Amino acid sequence: MALAVASYWEPLDNHKVKCLLCPRECVIAENQSGFCLVRKNVGGRLVSTIYGEIASAGYDPVEKKPLYHFYPGQVIFSIGTNGCNLDCRSCQNWQISRQETHREVFPPRMAVDYASRYDSIGIAYTYNDPIVWFEYVKDTASMIKEEGLVNVMVTNGNVNLEPLRELLPLIDAFNVDLKGMTKEYYAKFSSMPNPNVWEVCERIKKAGKHLELTKLIVPLYDEFTPEYFEKFARWIAENLGKETPLHLSRFFPAYKLMNTFPTPVDVLNMAYNVCKEYLYYVYVGNVIEPEKESTFCPKCGALLVERIGYEVSVKFSDGVCPKCGRPVDFVT
Numbered sequence: 001m002a003l004a005v006a007s008y009w010e011p012l013d014n015h016k017v018k019c020l021l022c023p024r025e026c027v028i029a030e031n032q033s034g035f036c037l038v039r040k041n042v043g044g045r046l047v048s049t050i051y052g053e054i055a056s057a058g059y060d061p062v063e064k065k066p067l068y069h070f071y072p073g074q075v076i077f078s079i080g081t082n083g084c085n086l087d088c089r090s091c092q093n094w095q096i097s098r099q100e101t102h103r104e105v106f107p108p109r110m111a112v113d114y115a116s117r118y119d120s121i122g123i124a125y126t127y128n129d130p131i132v133w134f135e136y137v138k139d140t141a142s143m144i145k146e147e148g149l150v151n152v153m154v155t156n157g158n159v160n161l162e163p164l165r166e167l168l169p170l171i172d173a174f175n176v177d178l179k180g181m182t183k184e185y186y187a188k189f190s191s192m193p194n195p196n197v198w199e200v201c202e203r204i205k206k207a208g209k210h211l212e213l214t215k216l217i218v219p220l221y222d223e224f225t226p227e228y229f230e231k232f233a234r235w236i237a238e239n240l241g242k243e244t245p246l247h248l249s250r251f252f253p254a255y256k257l258m259n260t261f262p263t264p265v266d267v268l269n270m271a272y273n274v275c276k277e278y279l280y281y282v283y284v285g286n287v288i289e290p291e292k293e294s295t296f297c298p299k300c301g302a303l304l305v306e307r308i309g310y311e312v313s314v315k316f317s318d319g320v321c322p323k324c325g326r327p328v329d330f331v332t
């Protein structure tokens with residue numbers, strides 16, 4: 001099950017191959033794997049070593065992805081496997097994303113079967129980065145669509161444009177982890193010298209897909225100044241739209257940053273206040289702040305969705321604000 005010929009690569013001399021799936025474009029010698037660990041050169045051909053195998057699965061609230069404006073309060077079957085095209089210093093899931101673990105055989109048909117149990121709305125490809133699982137995600141997502149269910153990708157958003165074009169018709173919603181606004185940030189924090197996440201976000205939006213962004217605020221990597229967060233929020237508002245939800249997440253020591261301190265709560269609140277100047281929907285994560293986790297109408301301020309942790313209460317119906325009638329920015 002596990003070995004499947006990969007999409008997006010080209011043969012080079014001496015049985016080497018060049019992977020063309022993500023902008024890293026690894027050149028891989030025979031019997032070696034790319035940076036992602038799970039795309040391997042076998043006999044001069046690139047194969048995916050994780051096709052139809054999962055390392056993690058569960059039924060999660062869609063808010064946990066996080067997606068706050070997509071089927072609020074619903075459950076989604078979530079699966080992940082091994083591998084990632086980035087190596088972020090603070091990865092929460094490095095045990096599965098940056099090393100190989102035990103995997104269960106889980107062909108697409110089985111995933112589709114699980115996806116409709118327990119009132120799940122479909123499948124979220126998450127935990128590790130689904131980009132490196134391209135072949136399986138594509139096959140499974142096609143079958144999910146045929147069943148009338150939804151597909152969600154939780155991703156770092158660094159993927160070449162041709163594979164992205166293939167995925168876009170199949171994926172209903174994306175949460176993209178926008179780590180920084182510069183190549184230097186990605187090189188330093190994620191060991192990724194040539195990110196293209198900004199263009200990918202624009203393409204997702206242009207394709208009419210639901211997009212939410214997550215920004216983890218990391219001490220020693222992010223600047224704790226209003227100007228710094230203004231740059232984030234301004235770019236999102238100007239290029240993706242003011243209605244794009246932004247999740248600002250509090251950092252806790254993890255992986256290669258075990259000796260770093262958590263994001264100070266006043267920094268998180270400062271970033272929230274700055275971003276709210278530019279964007280309709282800003283949320284904070286990994287901290288208890290009910291007022292900053294709920295959704296309010298940008299026109300009249302009415303409460304639209306109340307969230308306390310994963311307890312979700314939807315206050316609107318018929319797709320409009322109950323007080324002023326403004327169409328709500330939700331997929332339901």
Ligand SMILES: [Zn+2]
Pocket residue numbers: 297298299300301302321322323324325326
């Ligand atoms: Zn309103």
